[in-house]
Amino acid sequence: MQVLLALAVVGPLLGAVSALLPAPPGLQGRDPDQAVLRHGVTVTGAILVVTLLLAAGFDRDHAATMQATTDISWIPALDVRVHLGIDGISLPLLVLTALLTFLCAVYSYFKMPAGPSPKAFVALILVLESGTLATFAVLDLLLFFLAFEMVLIPMYFLIARWGGEGKQAAASKFVLYTVLGSVVMLLGLLLVGLDAGTFDMVALATDNGRGLSTSVQVIAVLAIGIGLAVKTPMWPLHSWLPDAHTAAPTVGSVLLAGVMLKMGTYGFVRVLLPIAPEGMHTFAPYLAALAVAGIVYGSLACLALARPGARGDLKRLIAYSSVGHMGFVLLGIATMTPTGVNGALFANIAHGLITGLLFFLVGAVKDRHGTADLDTLAGATGAALYGRAPRLGALLAFAAVASLGLPGLAGFWGEMLTLFGAFDPAEGLSRSAFLTFMAIGAFGTLLTAAYMLVVVRRVCMGEPPARPSGGTGLGTSTGLGAATRPESAEAVGSAVAVVTAPETAAPAEIADIRPYEFATWTPLVALTVLAGLWPAVLLGLSDPAVQKLLAGGKS
Secondary structure (H helix, E strand, O other), X not given: OHHHHHXXXXXXXXXXXXXXXXXXXXXXXXXXXXXHHHHHHHHHHHHHHHHHHHHHHOOHHHOOOOEEEEEEEEEHHHOEEEEEEXXXXXXXXXXXXXXXXXXXXXXXXXXXXXXXXXXXXXXXXXXXXXXXXXXXXXXEHHXXXXXXXXXXXXXXXXXXXXXXXXXHHHHHHHHHXXXXXXXHHHHHHHHHHHHHOOOEHHHHHHHOOOOOOHXXXXXXXXXXXXXXXXXXXXXXXXXXXXXXXXXXXXXXHHHHHHHHHHHHHHHHHHHHHHHOHHHHHHHHHHHHHHHHHHHHHHHHHHHHHHOOOOOOEHHHHHHHHHHHHHHHHHHHHHHOOHHHHHXXXXXXXXXXXXXXXXXXXXXXXXXXXXXXXXXXXXOOOOOOHHHHXXXXXXXXXXXXXXXXXXXXXXXXXXXXXXXXXXXXXXXXXXXXXXHHXXXXXXXXXXXXXXHHXXXXXXXXXXXXXXXXXXXXXXXXXXXXXXXXXXXXXXXXXXXHHHHHHHHHOOOOOOOXXXXXXXXXXXXXXXXXXXXXXXXXXXXXXXXXXXXXXXXXXXX
């Protein structure tokens, strides 16, 4: 188990280095570009197998205990250690990261985004995977920071080199926001580590803030929380996200939404809740208020983009929906209760599955039509999917209703548990304030349903055809008025054909779901249904670890 976890973290880095080296003559094949893309599929597939073996060997009866641990001294003077381990909180995120990266590699093998050499593309995807897996596996504050920052450069280049319109500005804005937030976060991590005398996250969590004064905890939560809030992203620090998603290639959007946003919320749970509980208690009401503001803001932004005539971009709409969904995650964390935190962790995984699927689908629609503009897709001559690509339309509708929280699918449980947590927050938090937050969050679920159903109606069904003015035109126009005379029958037929031709013309055919798309998207659909019907598969892992984390390291 120790070797498997270390291999999961280091393996993608080794694969990235080998992707940049010349391929052996016997493995190049006829197309070197396809050879390096196959290399990406092979490496990410091997890492997925490793994480599944970790999951199979994980002791669910002791999900609160760190397993597969490695603890090696790295910088003795600062007590910085190469400390790795997984519990019921981090294991699902490891598997989700490995799964989405593998699916992105498979998708790119068949649909490589336009840009420079695939060598750099594959290497960047693998470096991104390594940094994300390391973030969820390391148990030292400084290593956590290094892994947290390791993903920035790969994502910057994925957007800037393989993105679409406005890619340079979007990539620069992404890096600017995240780097500024990370500088403040580093100061908070150093304050905690130096004041407590250790950077070991397990020791700090067991101490449960007893070695830190209240003022130090408050400052640490403020500093670290800013960096985590930018990555989450939390309103009003979210403005980099819509631009990044709109410009990013399809696989970049999937990884950004599916795994990178989870790094911020994971930091709140793994670092701030157990290490600085008094500081979190101070800021919890403000965190909850910003969370519900993000829920409503994200939903209203989506409604504005979805309305006819707004020229809204479908990728941008899904990006704003992420602001709202991550607001539910932050609300659950702010309750500081087992119910709320478990709901936040469940919503993390559900969002990764559902929004990853949505970005795959929107990317496929954009590839087929050259645009993600909602007005174009919904127009009478646009891409009404039910009639032109029924399977693709049905799958987009499925992902949309999963995103709005339909019972029986994964999106339901996380939102429900976070609202339950807000109904009865931790001792010392204002119940009346959190009841207000719960009511606003519940209203946000209605807004989410509204904009998702508008998207399904417009994109999958299309806009209803405009009715001709002045009645049917029969018997009112000069040409058709002669229809009562037998000698004018031919003229009548011609005029009727002119009137009806635009409405009866068959829409142009587009490709429905292709085999490689079916193979890529099916696991996300299956897991969305599985998590919705059997939530215990995730809650059974996270609940013991959350109970221990909130109890100060005591089972």
